[in-house]
Amino acid sequence: MSRGVVEIRDAALGFGARTLWSGLDLDVRPGEFLAVLGPNGSGKTSLLRVLLGLQPLSTGTVSVAGKPPGRGNNKVGYVPQQRALDEQLTLRGVDLVGLGLDGDRWGVGLFGMRRRRRRIAEAVAAVGAESYAASPVGKLSGGEQQRLRVAQALIGEPDVLLCDEPLASLDLTHQQVVSELIDKRRQEVDTAVLFVTHEINPVLSYVDRVLYLVNGHFRIGTPDEVMNSATLSELYGTRVEVIKVGGQIHVAGAQSALCEDEIHHHVGERVS
Amino acid sequence: MDKLFDFELTANLLGFGFVQTALLAAAVLGLVAGALGPLIVTRRMSFAVHGTAELAFTGAAAALLLGIGVSYGALAGALVAALLLGLLGGRESERDSVIGVILSFGLGLGVLLLWFYPGRASNKFGILVGQIVAIEPQNLTVLVVAAVVVLAVLALVYRPLLFASVDPAVAMARGVPARSLGVLFAVLVGVATALGVQIVGALLVVALMVTPAAAAARLTANPLRATVLAVIFAEVAALGGIILSLAPGAPVSFFVTAISFTIYLVCRVIAYVRGRQSRVVTESVAEPSPAESVR
Numbered sequence: 001m002s003r004g005v006v007e008i009r010d011a012a013l014g015f016g017a018r019t020l021w022s023g024l025d026l027d028v029r030p031g032e033f034l035a036v037l038g039p040n041g042s043g044k045t046s047l048l049r050v051l052l053g054l055q056p057l058s059t060g061t062v063s064v065a066g067k068p069p070g071r072g073n074n075k076v077g078y079v080p081q082q083r084a085l086d087e088q089l090t091l092r093g094v095d096l097v098g099l100g101l102d103g104d105r106w107g108v109g110l111f112g113m114r115r116r117r118r119r120i121a122e123a124v125a126a127v128g129a130e131s132y133a134a135s136p137v138g139k140l141s142g143g144e145q146q147r148l149r150v151a152q153a154l155i156g157e158p159d160v161l162l163c164d165e166p167l168a169s170l171d172l173t174h175q176q177v178v179s180e181l182i183d184k185r186r187q188e189v190d191t192a193v194l195f196v197t198h199e200i201n202p203v204l205s206y207v208d209r210v211l212y213l214v215n216g217h218f219r220i221g222t223p224d225e226v227m228n229s230a231t232l233s234e235l236y237g238t239r240v241e242v243i244k245v246g247g248q249i250h251v252a253g254a255q256s257a258l259c260e261d262e263i264h265h266h267v268g269e270r271v272s
Numbered sequence: 273m274d275k276l277f278d279f280e281l282t283a284n285l286l287g288f289g290f291v292q293t294a295l296l297a298a299a300v301l302g303l304v305a306g307a308l309g310p311l312i313v314t315r316r317m318s319f320a321v322h323g324t325a326e327l328a329f330t331g332a333a334a335a336l337l338l339g340i341g342v343s344y345g346a347l348a349g350a351l352v353a354a355l356l357l358g359l360l361g362g363r364e365s366e367r368d369s370v371i372g373v374i375l376s377f378g379l380g381l382g383v384l385l386l387w388f389y390p391g392r393a394s395n396k397f398g399i400l401v402g403q404i405v406a407i408e409p410q411n412l413t414v415l416v417v418a419a420v421v422v423l424a425v426l427a428l429v430y431r432p433l434l435f436a437s438v439d440p441a442v443a444m445a446r447g448v449p450a451r452s453l454g455v456l457f458a459v460l461v462g463v464a465t466a467l468g469v470q471i472v473g474a475l476l477v478v479a480l481m482v483t484p485a486a487a488a489a490r491l492t493a494n495p496l497r498a499t500v501l502a503v504i505f506a507e508v509a510a511l512g513g514i515i516l517s518l519a520p521g522a523p524v525s526f527f528v529t530a531i532s533f534t535i536y537l538v539c540r541v542i543a544y545v546r547g548r549q550s551r552v553v554t555e556s557v558a559e560p561s562p563a564e565s566v567r
Contacts, residue, residue: 052445071447078445090310091438092493103435104446108427136493152442162445 011060031190038213077153100152143174298510306503309485327353329474330382354462358455
């Protein structure tokens, strides 16, 4: 069996008496697009925190790009949820992208400036952000910021791209642009994508497999295997209707309000 | 004040050793303050700098009473403040009030300590508004050594510190120890503040630590360029303030803060004019530039 870029073995995560999920086995292959779905509090973001090394597992093992997660594992790219940056922030788009390249290294980084500038320019061009990359990031629109976020995550040429609701609060056009950019990367260089989202439709055409988490239970499979009335009803423990209309999937039922809820979390915060 | 433009007197005074010592001390402080400033502004620590300065004052007052060097007292006070603020004020929402609480008590304690002090009143006044012309050569050595240490540590942690300051969520996801760097930066600011207390005094240290960087941030979004500008502005304010104060014999603090404030105003005007121009250009092209497009 070929080794996955992300390997999770018999993993469980809980806080105190509460178990978010357990018995999780997951392999993500190079070039695979895995969507992580589920209502708020189901542990989607906690799973990302585990893969980033910010949260230890209660039991089980995890490896990302062949190494334990955490500092020094620079084969991991991370795209956060869009949040408004301070308009007066002393930072240009190119600086934001550059921090993705070497922001975690010690020192001022005055050596190798030319090579650094070239790589930043390439990363900016790859997401088509040349026209505004030199502007203050705080003054850019949410969609422009998210494009630069993708460049920031990809500039280190990661084997795995971890995305935490990267499309939230973007308009439809930018949702498409940003997900296309992410998809393009995995097509070209086989980057594995782990995409946490509360809304599968913008990325449905790219998704290979779905990990659906609900109240400590989960299902893994292709969108067709997981996103159907029978499977989700079983998962939620109540009657859930999955309706497919025009290439989109809509989940209706007692719990659907939970799925479509606003997003309150981000990786920087601890789920308690 | 009519002596303000007495250049001959100013030139004569510049020949004195104590004036040159004062200028050297101010130059060192300007460098440190300018280098730290942009990160202070980005991390929204203006009030923390003020609070740290007040505790440096408390420490200096205690040192005065105990008869040990005022600079050591100021340093100890600022370090205690920095550690308290760094450890207690982890959450941004809480930080503001924690600073207010610590600052007011520290200031009150300092007043009590000064009341106990039987010595000259000018010494007491000095630690509040600065007494740069009273800097002793051994104080200068302490100043230079402390400044070199601060700048060396800042250079070592600069990139991850910048990352954690402008983009904390992604920095933490990339394994940057944001929390520890925050405490370390508060300590660096504490040391720099303690140095500033001797020169412009506890009350006015913000004029060198914050104002030049805030002015620079109006002109550029490039972090490196902002740092260079902040250093230049801080140097102009610190050195210019001393030189202007020589002939009239007026307090250094006024001139330092006045220059600093003027630079800030000028930078705001420049930013405003630039903003208007870019808007005019945008409208004539009839296509919004990406930077101006709808959020």
